[in-house]
Structure formats: C-alpha cells, structure tokens
Amino acid sequence: MCTLSLKRALYNGQVKILEVHAYGLRGKTPEGGWANELQPDDCVHTLISIRTEAGIGWGSVFTSEDLVNASLNILRPLLIGENSLEPERVSEKLHQHTFWLGRGGAVTHTISGIDLALWDLLGKACGQPVGRLLGGRYRERVRPYASLLMRDPNQMADVLLPVKAQGFRAFKIGWGPFGRRGSFAIDEAIVAEARKAIGEDSLLMVDAGASDAYWPGDFKWALRTAEMLLDYDVFWFEEALHPDALEDFIALRRAAKVTIAGGEVLTRRQSFAPYLERGAFDIVQPDVTKCGGLSEQRRIAWMAREHGVRFIPHGWNTCVGLASDLQIASAFADTDLVEYLTGSPFIDDLCAEPWQLDADGMLPIPDKPGLGVEINLDRLAEFSGRSTKGLGS
Numbered sequence: 550m551c552t553l554s555l556k557r558a559l560y561n562g563q564v565k566i567l568e569v570h571a572y573g574l575r576g577k578t579p580e581g582g583w584a585n586e587l588q589p590d591d592c593v594h595t596l597i598s599i600r601t602e603a604g605i606g607w608g609s610v611f612t613s614e615d616l617v618n619a620s621l622n623i624l625r626p627l628l629i630g631e632n633s634l635e636p637e638r639v640s641e642k643l644h645q646h647t648f649w650l651g652r653g654g655a656v657t658h659t660i661s662g663i664d665l666a667l668w669d670l671l672g673k674a675c676g677q678p679v680g681r682l683l684g685g686r687y688r689e690r691v692r693p694y695a696s697l698l699m700r701d702p703n704q705m706a707d708v709l710l711p712v713k714a715q716g717f718r719a720f721k722i723g724w725g726p727f728g729r730r731g732s733f734a735i736d737e738a739i740v741a742e743a744r745k746a747i748g749e750d751s752l753l754m755v756d757a758g759a760s761d762a763y764w765p766g767d768f769k770w771a772l773r774t775a776e777m778l779l780d781y782d783v784f785w786f787e788e789a790l791h792p793d794a795l796e797d798f799i800a801l802r803r804a805a806k807v808t809i810a811g812g813e814v815l816t817r818r819q820s821f822a823p824y825l826e827r828g829a830f831d832i833v834q835p836d837v838t839k840c841g842g843l844s845e846q847r848r849i850a851w852m853a854r855e856h857g858v859r860f861i862p863h864g865w866n867t868c869v870g871l872a873s874d875l876q877i878a879s880a881f882a883d884t885d886l887v888e889y890l891t892g893s894p895f896i897d898d899l900c901a902e903p904w905q906l907d908a909d910g911m912l913p914i915p916d917k918p919g920l921g922v923e924i925n926l927d928r929l930a931e932f933s934g935r936s937t938k939g940l941g942s
C-alpha cells in the first residue's frame with residue numbers, strides 16, 4: 550500500500566498525509582460509573598487512522614465518532630498533503646486555524662488523536678519508539694494500576710481479588726456509590742474493605758470521580774474524606790472536587806495530608822497552567838486523547854515538573870491510548886505508574902499482541918517503532934462496523 554519507501558521518505562524529510570479516517574468503538578463499551586451510565590453500544594472512544602505515502606499511523610480520541618467526524622470535516626483540508634514527520638508543527642497548525650471552532654472541546658479532542666497518529670508515524674519512519682523521540686527512555690517497564698469501579702462495601706473483595714490474582718499490585722477504585730450516598734460511613738467502609746482485600750503490600754488509590762454529572766460533594770466532604778483516606782494508606786485522592794473548582798483544589802492540597810490528583814478532563818496546556826502555577830495538585834493527570842495529544846501532554850508534563858507536580862498520564866481507554874501512556878511514561882524520570890482498565894476489549898482485544906504483566910506485576914514498555922502496538926484489524930472492523938481492508942500496511 551505504500552507508494553514511498555521509508556528510506557526515500559527520510560531522505561526527502563517529507564512523507565505526505567493522504568487520508569484520515571475515524572473508527573468509533575462500540576458494542577462492548579465498558580461501564581464508566583457515570584450517573585447516566587454508558588451502555589455497550591454507546592460510542593465514546595474513536596480511533597483515528599492517518600494514511601501516508603509510507604504507511605499508517607494510529608491515534609485515539611475520547612469523543613464519539615459523530616463528533617470526531619464533524620471535527621475531521623473541518624480539520625481535513627488543513628491536514629491532507631501535510632508532512633507526517635512533523636507532529637508538533639502540524640498539530641499546532643490545526644490548533645491555530647481552528648481557534649474559533651470547538652477550541653478545548655471536540656475539535657481539540659480530535660486533534661489529540663491526529664497528533665498521536667503523527668507521533669506513531671514519525672516513530673515508524675525513524676525506526677524508534679516514541680518515548681525515545683520524546684527525549685529518551687528512563688525505564689523499560691512501568692507499574693500498571695488496575696482501575697476498578699467501586700461497589701457496595703461487601704462487594705469490594707469480589708471486585709479486587711480476581712484482579713490481584715492476575716498479578717496487579719496497584720489498584721485504583723472509584724466512582725459508583727462513593728460520595729454519592731450522603732454517608733461517610735459507607736464511603737469509609739468501601740475503602741476499608743478494599744484495603745483488607747488487597748493487603749498492606751499493594752498500592753491503593755481512590756478516585757471520587759467528581760467530574761460526574763451533578764457531583765454532590767463539596768469542599769468539606771473532600772477535606773473530611775481526605776483525612777479518612779490516610780487511615781487506609783491511600784496513595785492518592787483523585788478528582789475529589791469538581792474539576793472547575795480551582796480555589797477549592799488549592800485549599801484542599803494545602804490542608805490535606807493525602808496526595809491530591811486531578812486534571813483528566815482539562816484540555817490545552819493553557820487550561821492546566823493556573824492549576825500548576827497556583828498549586829492545585831500534587832499529581833496532574835492530563836489525558837492524551839483529550840488534551841491535545843502527546844505534543845501538548847509533553848509540555849504540560851514539563852510545566853508540572855517545573856512546579857513540583859508529579860505527572861501521571863491518563864489515556865488508557867483504548868490500546869492506542871495505553872500505548873501512548875507507556876511511551877511518555879518511559880520519557881519522564883518520575884512517571885512510574887500508568888492506569889489500566891482490566892478486561893476492556895478496547896484495550897485488550899484491539900491489540901494484535903495482548904498486554905502481559907511480568908512476574909512483578911509490571912507492564913513492559915514496547916520498544917518497537919512508533920507507539921509500538923499493532924492493531925487487530927478484525928476486531929477493529931467488529932467494534933467500528935467499518936471495513937478495515939487495506940489498513941494492513
């Protein structure tokens with residue numbers, strides 16, 4: 550399918566973009582814990598393919614296929630014919646020329662997927678993993694933390710023990726009843742049962758999920774809960790407050806002894822700046838499939854470092870997003886955890902090679918060129934309802 554050899558392409562310094570397509574994932578969409586719960590046929594994650602003269606790159610977008618296609622109708626004329634070997638410049642061009650259209654929303658989300666595909670293409674062209682192109686690999690493997698929805702206290706062992714048996718040694722529990730029943734006793738019992746199930750030697754994180762619709766918690770709830778979490782040696786407390794509550798986040802981080810994490814719904818580095826400059830988080834979690842892709846996430850991550858904030862990536866909802874998280878985790882010295890939703894077909898089945906934890910419960914970071922994953926095209930056809938013929942090269 551390639552009309553240009555990679556050798557020739559690198560000699561020219563240019564590989565033209567020919568086509569861009571969206572593949573909405575549906576049929577097996579996992580529960581999200583949302584107030585308006587996701588159904589299997591809902592589409593909230595969309596893969597993007599970019600075909601060039603010398604091969605195909607893949608990206609992932611946290612947005613429905615309809616919104617991605619609408620955004621692509623605007624972005625396509627800016628993208629086709631561009632040089633796929635220059636992800637940061639091309640993504641910035643897309644941001645600049647769509648300033649008045651969907652900025653920070655579906656258009657920015659879609660540019661995120663395009664940017665990921667461009668980094669994938671650059672890595673493939675150079676024969677190097679993206680993490681090396683981002684500056685170098687600090688590590689060859691990373692600790693994945695299993696991301697699991699909270700249930701009633703007496704169900705938490707059933708949620709956690711099968712995952713611990715798979716080899717995971719770090720767990721994040723969140724959403725569900727937590728903070729939503731108006732009972733501190735229930736909240737504490739959920740965390741207590743979870744700690745009891747996983748034992749003292751595993752990491753435990755708690756995610757309130759305050760970006761959910763009509764989140765009822767307030768600052769006092771967050772502060773009191775943060776104190777409770779210390780008793781269970783909780784490693785971090787995520788989205789404890791509504792994502793826009795900047796002043797409350799600043800106050801909570803100062804008052805709480807537990808580590809405060811957040812930022813997964815923010816887009817564009819400009820939105821992160823006040824949270825980082827003013828000390829709203831101990832850990833920032835930009836989502837590469839929303840925030841503007843790797844080009845933007847890398848800048849947010851460096852900004853975080855300059856402000857003493859640890860960077861943990863959040864892009865794990867598809868195999869392409871997880872692959873991107875692993876690559877950027879390889880390129881930052883203190884980014885040694887990556888989120889992983891166990892049992893999601895969009896993460897586990899969309900890859901040609903399954904993710905495999907090693908004996909220590911660590912996930913190897915692919916060292917193949919690009920993002921380092923090959924898409925299972927049969928499964929993509931099944932989940933997207935689109936033909937994937939001709940995407941094999």
Ligand SMILES: [Mg+2]
Nearest residue numbers: 756787788813
């Ligand atoms: Mg979260």
